[in-house]
Amino acid sequence: xxxxxDYLVVDFSQFLSGPSAGxxxxxxxxxxxxxxRPETGDICRHLYTSNVIMNGESSVFxxxxxxxxxFTADLKNEADRQQVWELVKKADVVxxxxxxxxxxxxGFDYESIKAVNPEVVYGEISGYGDVGPWKDKPGxxxxxxxxxxxxxxSGNDGGxxxxxxxxxxxxxxxxxxxxxxxxLVRRSVKGEGxxxxxxxxxxxxxxxxxxxxxxYYDGLLPQRTEKNNAHAYxxxxxxxxxxxxxxxxLAMGSIPQLAQLLKCNALLPYTEVAxxxxxxxxxxxxxADHLQSDTTESWLSVLQPADIWCxxxxxxxxxxxxxxxxALNMVQEVQMQDxxxxxxxxxxxxxxxxxxxxxxxxxxxxxxxxxILQEIKN
Amino acid sequence: xxxxxDYLVVDFSQFLSGPSAGxxxxxxxxxxxxxxRPETGDICRHLYTSNVIMNGESSVFxxxxxxxxxFTADLKNEADRQQVWELVKKADVVxxxxxxxxxxxxGFDYESIKAVNPEVVYGEISGYGDVGPWKDKPGxxxxxxxxxxxxxxSGNDGGxxxxxxxxxxxxxxxxxxxxxxxxLVRRSVKGEGxxxxxxxxxxxxxxxxxxxxxxYYDGLLPQRTEKNNAHAYxxxxxxxxxxxxxxxxLAMGSIPQLAQLLKCNALLPYTEVAxxxxxxxxxxxxxADHLQSDTTESWLSVLQPADIWCxxxxxxxxxxxxxxxxALNMVQEVQMQDxxxxxxxxxxxxxxxxxxxxxxxxxxxxxxxxxILQEIKN
Numbered sequence: 001x002x003x004x005x006d007y008l009v010v011d012f013s014q015f016l017s018g019p020s021a022g023x024x025x026x027x028x029x030x031x032x033x034x035x036x037r038p039e040t041g042d043i044c045r046h047l048y049t050s051n052v053i054m055n056g057e058s059s060v061f062x063x064x065x066x067x068x069x070x071f072t073a074d075l076k077n078e079a080d081r082q083q084v085w086e087l088v089k090k091a092d093v094v095x096x097x098x099x100x101x102x103x104x105x106x107g108f109d110y111e112s113i114k115a116v117n118p119e120v121v122y123g124e125i126s127g128y129g130d131v132g133p134w135k136d137k138p139g140x141x142x143x144x145x146x147x148x149x150x151x152x153x154s155g156n157d158g159g160x161x162x163x164x165x166x167x168x169x170x171x172x173x174x175x176x177x178x179x180x181x182x183x184l185v186r187r188s189v190k191g192e193g194x195x196x197x198x199x200x201x202x203x204x205x206x207x208x209x210x211x212x213x214x215x216y217y218d219g220l221l222p223q224r225t226e227k228n229n230a231h232a233y234x235x236x237x238x239x240x241x242x243x244x245x246x247x248x249x250l251a252m253g254s255i256p257q258l259a260q261l262l263k264c265n266a267l268l269p270y271t272e273v274a275x276x277x278x279x280x281x282x283x284x285x286x287x288a289d290h291l292q293s294d295t296t297e298s299w300l301s302v303l304q305p306a307d308i309w310c311x312x313x314x315x316x317x318x319x320x321x322x323x324x325x326x327a328l329n330m331v332q333e334v335q336m337q338d339x340x341x342x343x344x345x346x347x348x349x350x351x352x353x354x355x356x357x358x359x360x361x362x363x364x365x366x367x368x369x370x371x372i373l374q375e376i377k378n
Numbered sequence: 379x380x381x382x383x384d385y386l387v388v389d390f391s392q393f394l395s396g397p398s399a400g401x402x403x404x405x406x407x408x409x410x411x412x413x414x415r416p417e418t419g420d421i422c423r424h425l426y427t428s429n430v431i432m433n434g435e436s437s438v439f440x441x442x443x444x445x446x447x448x449f450t451a452d453l454k455n456e457a458d459r460q461q462v463w464e465l466v467k468k469a470d471v472v473x474x475x476x477x478x479x480x481x482x483x484x485g486f487d488y489e490s491i492k493a494v495n496p497e498v499v500y501g502e503i504s505g506y507g508d509v510g511p512w513k514d515k516p517g518x519x520x521x522x523x524x525x526x527x528x529x530x531x532s533g534n535d536g537g538x539x540x541x542x543x544x545x546x547x548x549x550x551x552x553x554x555x556x557x558x559x560x561x562l563v564r565r566s567v568k569g570e571g572x573x574x575x576x577x578x579x580x581x582x583x584x585x586x587x588x589x590x591x592x593x594y595y596d597g598l599l600p601q602r603t604e605k606n607n608a609h610a611y612x613x614x615x616x617x618x619x620x621x622x623x624x625x626x627x628l629a630m631g632s633i634p635q636l637a638q639l640l641k642c643n644a645l646l647p648y649t650e651v652a653x654x655x656x657x658x659x660x661x662x663x664x665x666a667d668h669l670q671s672d673t674t675e676s677w678l679s680v681l682q683p684a685d686i687w688c689x690x691x692x693x694x695x696x697x698x699x700x701x702x703x704x705a706l707n708m709v710q711e712v713q714m715q716d717x718x719x720x721x722x723x724x725x726x727x728x729x730x731x732x733x734x735x736x737x738x739x740x741x742x743x744x745x746x747x748x749x750i751l752q753e754i755k756n
Contacts, residue, residue, distance in 0.1 A: 001564075003560035003561050003563055003564035003572070004560055004563065004564070007563075016588075024556060028556075028557075028560045029560075049588070049589070049592060049609075049611035049612060050592055050596075050598075050611045050655065051613075051652065051655050051656075052592050052595055052596060054595055059588070059591050059592040059595055060588045060591075060592075062591060063587050063588045063590075063591035063592075064587075064588065128702060128706075129705065129706050131705050131706075132701060132702050132704075132705025132706065133701050133702050133705070134700075134701075134702030134703075134705075135702075137702075138685075138687050140629045140630070140687045141629075142608050142609070142616065142617075142618075142627050142629045142687075142689075143627055143629055143687060143688070143689040145627070146618060146625075146627035146689045146690065146691040146692070147689050147690065147691075147692050147697065147700075148692070148697060149692055149693050149694040149697050151618060151691055152693050153541075153542035153543055154532055154533070154539060154540070154541050154542035154543075155532070155533050155539055155542070159618070159620060159625060160618050160625050160691050161532060161533055161539070161542075161618075162532070162608040162609075162617075162618060162627075163531075163532050163541045163545075164531035164532035164533070164539075164600075164602065164607065164608065164609050164610055165531055165532075165585065165586065165588075165589065165609065166588070166609070167541075167545075167585070170585065171552075174549075174552045174553075174556065175552075175726050175727055176727075177556055178402060178406075178552065178555055178556055178559060178727065179406075179727040179728075179729065181556060181559035181560055181562075181563060182381035182382055182406045182407075182559055182727075182729075183381050183729065184559075184563045185381055185382065185385075185559060185562045185563050185566060186379075186381035186382070188563060188566030188567060189566060194381070194729055194730055195728075195729070195730050195731060196727065196728070196729060197727070197728040197729075197731070198726060198727055198728070199706070199726075201702075201703070201706065202706060202708060202726035203726050205708050205723060205726070206723055206725075206726040207543065207545070207548065208543065208723075209441050209442075209722065209723040210394075210427070210437070210438045210441045210442065210543075210544070211427070211543065212441075212694065212722070212723055213437050213438075213440060213441035213720070213721070213722040213723070214427060214428055214430050214437040214438075214441075215694050216709070216720065216721035216722065217430055217432055217437055217720065217721075218428075218430060220428075221693050221694060221695060222542075224542070229542065230520050230540040230542065231427075231520070231540075231542050231543065231544070232542055233427035233428045234427060235429075238520065239520075239540075240520075240524060240529060240537070240538050240539075240540060242537060247524075247537060247538050249520050249521055249523075249524035249540075251518045251519075251520045251521055252518070274429065277428065277429050278429075307516075309516050309518045309520075309521060310521070311520075311521035311524045311525050312524065312525065313524040313525075313529055313538050314524070314525050314526070314527055315527050315530050315599050316527040316590065316593050316599060317599060319525065319526060319527050322512075322525075323510060323511050323512075324506060324510050324511050324512030324513075324515075324579075325512075325579070326510070327507065327509050327510025327511070327512070328506075328507050328509075328510065328577070328579060328580060330580060330583050331594070342591070342594065342595065343591070343594035343595075344587065344590070344591040344594065345583060345584055345586075345587040345590055345591070347584075348553050348576060348577075348580035348581050348583070348584040349553055349554075349556060349557040349560075349574065349575070349576055350557075350573075350574070350575040350576070351557060351560075351561065351572055351573070351574060351575075352572055352573050353573060353575075
């Protein structure tokens with residue numbers, strides 16, 4: 001059985017960060033009920049990317065909210081509030097990602113819920129924590145990347161380059177899921193509930209923990225290479241290079257050995273280990289020039305047998321043709337209540353050799369309200 | 379008390395992915411004992427970034443391994459193996475990130491440990507899973523980014539751009555920690571142990587779950603904008619822009635409203651919502667040109683009061699001067715057994731309003747061996 005079977009999560013969260021935590025808990029076996037406002041629901045339902053509409057709603061919503069139920073309630077209507085109270089009384093986990101103060105005004109904050117459900121594990125994600133002058137700013141992924149220094153690590157030397165995914169939303173979601181799970185462990189031993197708080201700012205900063213520790217030591221800001229940067233703190237050859245027919249990633253490897261294997265005489269003078277870092281711009285420029293003279297396959301056929309860490313650069317089209325990818329069964333097909341089917345990813349964790357899959361697609365707004373009301377009555 | 383107090387984690391892992399999971403468990407309160415080979419130890423001790431050496435070892439090692447103990451054992455020596463057996467018998471969690479087959483050869487695989495410790499939660503991270511033709515390839519961060527399509531999402535239209543951190547290592551670590559925690563929850567209810575498996579390939583793919591779901595629907599590869607890309611699937615203005623004195627991030631906002639607020643007449647024709655996506659290259663080019671005519675502060679002073687989602691682009695120097703950052707106390711000072719002190723980040727999760735901090739720095743190689751041997755005897 002899945003590890004969280006029989007656990008009930010009541011999830012007030014919207015957009016990406018909170019719902020991505022809910023998705024992980026659902027995949028681990030919990031029953032996750034989304035509390036959504038009537039008529040509009042989770043704003044993510046209409047947060048389109050690429051203008052792609054799947055079954056009337058955004059692809060992002062479908063990706064994040066599969067394997068969940070939807071219960072509609074107007075949190076300002078007394079009858080609806082009573083129903084929600086019945087649900088949170090029974091919940092093992094309650095979570096939300098409203099800005100600080102909103103749940104207090106709605107009356108579903110931790111202290112209020114704890115009063116009727118002392119063992120509840122209550123999770124919340126804010127943008128910037130609930131103290132300090134930034135606490136009321138909008139917690140949006142790109143803004144958090146920009147504020148936390150993260151944009152000076154990717155791309156080549158020059159201006160800021162953000163990471164091209166909602167990475168901070170997802171990290172805050174994984175951190176919330178970790179905190180909730182840890183507190184469920186404690187609850188099972190001690191019978192205690194808990195308040196778990198995560199902010200996008202702290203998650204964005206935590207992501208940089210290795211590099212920031214170096215910064216605390218020497219006070220130097222990250223220096224990316226002029227070209228072929230893949231990590232501001234690593235020496236040559238670390239980067240992606242153009243070849244005669246595509247691109248190739250080259251991670252670690254001694255420069256003299258590369259000189260020999262690649263038959264690149266211009267690299268021969270770089271015999272000292274320290275040069276791989278201090279003269280990395282020069283070395284990368286030589287490599288970038290040389291590697292364009294032959295195909296990716298040809299270079300890999302020389303480097304891989306010598307245990308140099310290198311790889312093809314695939315896109316999704318080419319990745320999905322690879323047997324090494326197919327062997328992992330990463331794709332799952334799910335189905336909505338109205339029969340609409342779509343393909344998406346699955347949970348990346350295996351338990352006891354089993355994949356954590358579920359055929360359940362995302363819920364239509366309020367599709368489970370009546371069923372849940374019946375359960376509350378019984 | 380911290381949620382995992384009284385839990386014992388015996389951690390055979392090295393480098394980044396496994397140890398980052400161990401760090402999270404340690405911060406949540408577990409006792410984490412690193413099993414390291416005599417003399418060399420975790421290879422990460424000498425995996426330098428920027429050639430920064432702190433107290434004789436790499437800054438990365440110190441960042442990831444604070445709050446842990448170190449026990450040295452030669453896993454091929456019978457006397458040492460017996461000591462390790464005593465430890466794993468008592469462990470709540472055992473984890474490693476060797477390539478598939480290595481732990482089986484060493485005899486510390488899940489089946490062997492389960493035979494003497496049936497309730498153990500055993501976690502492992504591989505590069506590419508333990509099946510399929512890629513299972514023996516080196517699991518290295520840049521190679522995983524390159525193989526999974528991730529490099530076509532960041533940076534502008536053109537070649538691949540990796541994310542400039544060991545992001546796949548860290549994600550695999552967070553996924554492993556989640557799986558282990560979920561199985562500790564189940565164990566507390568059912569008394570069952572578990573095998574938790576994560577691979578860097580699955581973690582790298584999971585990171586792209588929203589975008590990949592769109593790809594499964596329309597089969598189109600991501601299209602980044604020519605300039606100012608911040609997310610291949612979002613329309614204008616989403617991006618970072620140069621101003622007269624620096625840079626500014628601009629997330630969401632209607633183009634007609636931006637035209638008015640920024641006094642940018644060239645944007646006035648873009649009145650349709652769909653244009654923000656389909657003509658995003660044009661719109662971004664106009665914005666990029668216009669925003670260079672005034673300072674970041676000046677633009678923000680117009681946009682922020684109008685609730686447009688925008689922000690400064692800080693680096694670590696400027697970030698750390700902000701009261702909004704200081705209010706979160708993200709920096710912690712830790713101390714090694716020999717008295718060496720260093721600053722690093724802390725766990726991004728708060729429990730019951732408390733930070734999960736610990737003054738304990740990273741362990742010198744084998745510093746806890748004698749103490750642990752005494753404990754085993756008693």
